[in-house]
Amino acid sequence: MRIVVADCTVDYRGRLAAHLPLARRLVIVKADGCVLVHADGGAYKPLNWMTAPNDLVDEGDRWIVTNAKGERLEIRFHEVHLDTSVDLGEDPGLVKDGVELELQRLLAERPGTLEEGLELIRREYPTPIGPVDLLCRDAEGRVVAVEVKRRGEIDGVEQLDRYLSFLRRDERLGEVRGILAAQEIKPQAQVLAADRGIEWRVVDYETLRGIDSDVLRLF
Amino acid sequence: MRIVVADCTVDYRGRLAAHLPLARRLVIVKADGCVLVHADGGAYKPLNWMTAPNDLVDEGDRWIVTNAKGERLEIRFHEVHLDTSVDLGEDPGLVKDGVELELQRLLAERPGTLEEGLELIRREYPTPIGPVDLLCRDAEGRVVAVEVKRRGEIDGVEQLDRYLSFLRRDERLGEVRGILAAQEIKPQAQVLAADRGIEWRVVDYETLRGIDSDVLRLF
DNA sequence: AGTTCCATGTCGCGG
DNA sequence: CCGCGACGTGGAACT
Numbered sequence: 448m449r450i451v452v453a454d455c456t457v458d459y460r461g462r463l464a465a466h467l468p469l470a471r472r473l474v475i476v477k478a479d480g481c482v483l484v485h486a487d488g489g490a491y492k493p494l495n496w497m498t499a500p501n502d503l504v505d506e507g508d509r510w511i512v513t514n515a516k517g518e519r520l521e522i523r524f525h526e527v528h529l530d531t532s533v534d535l536g537e538d539p540g541l542v543k544d545g546v547e548l549e550l551q552r553l554l555a556e557r558p559g560t561l562e563e564g565l566e567l568i569r570r571e572y573p574t575p576i577g578p579v580d581l582l583c584r585d586a587e588g589r590v591v592a593v594e595v596k597r598r599g600e601i602d603g604v605e606q607l608d609r610y611l612s613f614l615r616r617d618e619r620l621g622e623v624r625g626i627l628a629a630q631e632i633k634p635q636a637q638v639l640a641a642d643r644g645i646e647w648r649v650v651d652y653e654t655l656r657g658i659d660s661d662v663l664r665l666f
Numbered sequence: 667m668r669i670v671v672a673d674c675t676v677d678y679r680g681r682l683a684a685h686l687p688l689a690r691r692l693v694i695v696k697a698d699g700c701v702l703v704h705a706d707g708g709a710y711k712p713l714n715w716m717t718a719p720n721d722l723v724d725e726g727d728r729w730i731v732t733n734a735k736g737e738r739l740e741i742r743f744h745e746v747h748l749d750t751s752v753d754l755g756e757d758p759g760l761v762k763d764g765v766e767l768e769l770q771r772l773l774a775e776r777p778g779t780l781e782e783g784l785e786l787i788r789r790e791y792p793t794p795i796g797p798v799d800l801l802c803r804d805a806e807g808r809v810v811a812v813e814v815k816r817r818g819e820i821d822g823v824e825q826l827d828r829y830l831s832f833l834r835r836d837e838r839l840g841e842v843r844g845i846l847a848a849q850e851i852k853p854q855a856q857v858l859a860a861d862r863g864i865e866w867r868v869v870d871y872e873t874l875r876g877i878d879s880d881v882l883r884l885f
Numbered sequence: 886a887g888t889t890c891c892a893t894g895t896c897g898c899g900g
Numbered sequence: 901c902c903g904c905g906a907c908g909t910g911g912a913a914c915t
Contacts, residue, residue, distance in 0.1 A: 538705035
């Protein structure tokens with residue numbers, strides 16, 4: 448990894464055109480070749496960048512980075528204040544925990560928390576356009592497709608609606624209900640869901656996890 | 667901006683839980699307080715981060731960063747290889763050019779480039795599920811909803827379809843046509859648009875901008 | 886290589 | 901401040 452602090456101008460031309468006037472910035476070149484230009488603010492996103500794979504031509508006071516898609520990043524260096532290289536080695540990688548999959552797992556174990564009498568038929572039930580998160584059966588024997596999201600937004604309603612349109616063509620399933628389950632459901636998603644005849648449930652992750660722990664504690 | 671290269675472990679607990687085993691990494695603290703932990707690969711996204719505003723407690727071999735939402739990032743330093751601070755100053759900011767808004771503005775000024783006789787009723791016409799980019803009237807007096815995208819994909823077709831379903835319930839508007847306008851329209855979006863009775867137009871940004879410049883030159 | 890979908894998305898704008 | 905959509909979205913999993 449090469450770490451450079453310099454007064455520079457930057458020009459990008461590719462998916463859009465962008466220009467950065469002369470200012471002091473941090474420029475990083477990672478081992479895989481990707482280039483980042485950071486200012487002293489603005490969260491984790493660089494002002495400009497070029498992802499790997501790419502070609503970097505280092506002309507000293509000017510770097511030209513291009514990629515196969517015809518994008519081009521040009522950095523002109525006016526004054527360099529720091530230029531150092533370090534070998535970081537391979538990163539052992541990130542261990543993540545607690546996203547949508549976890550919510551899906553918890554609901555799969557306790558579908559009854561969504562609705563009295565609801566029972567799981569199977570997780571990741573396949574359709575031609577992708578798997579339905581949970582396929583269940585309600586107390587009256589009707590099939591229920593459940594889409595699980597961390598946050599319920601319009602996209603989630605559309606996704607479930609597409610699944611339903613396929614499930615409803617399968618006569619063996621009979622009538623199919625749709626439920627969008629999320630920790631939070633946006634008002635517009637509620638409006639669209641109502642419009643499409645899709646139900647929605649707000650589920651509490653902490654409560655579910657609590658129930659899960661309690662269940663584990665019994666064994 | 668503080669730039670640190672060190673062997674460290676990192677733990678994040680907040681919207682999810684994540685752990686980074688001991689390895690050499692680049693740690694950056696920006697002037698606004700946001701903290702980034704970068705490995706030597708993986709494009710522009712840090713392995714871990716905490717956006718501003720936050721509180722950083724520097725205990726020397728351990729940093730604890732917390733924010734108002736109860737998220738917490740802890741970095742334990744084992745060996746520090748570089749620790750330097752530089753003042754970058756305020757960044758003059760990015761000059762962008764060529765995004766959707768610009769395309770929308772250009773089309774709003776010259777709706778006739780989409781279709782002979784098309785006239786603008788209003789930009790950002792509100793519906794219960796969001797604003798339609800351009801609401802126009804065609805040569806025969808019919809209302810036309812135009813969705814503008816840089817790249818026309820399935821999402822754009824569905825978005826327009828949702829708007830149309832609401833617009834068509836408003837009897838005052840009468841028959842409503844839908845047009846997806848983009849610099850490029852994916853085959854699958856064309857198929858879906860045809861299926862939904864939605865028209866599409868490929869628009870050339872450079873040409874539009876040229877016309878725009880010509881118009882300006884007349885005055 | 887192309888498509889689909891998630892993301893600690895982030896960012897910017899409008900109400 | 902929230903809601904909502906764009907983003908050079910990026911990235912991963914799967915076909």
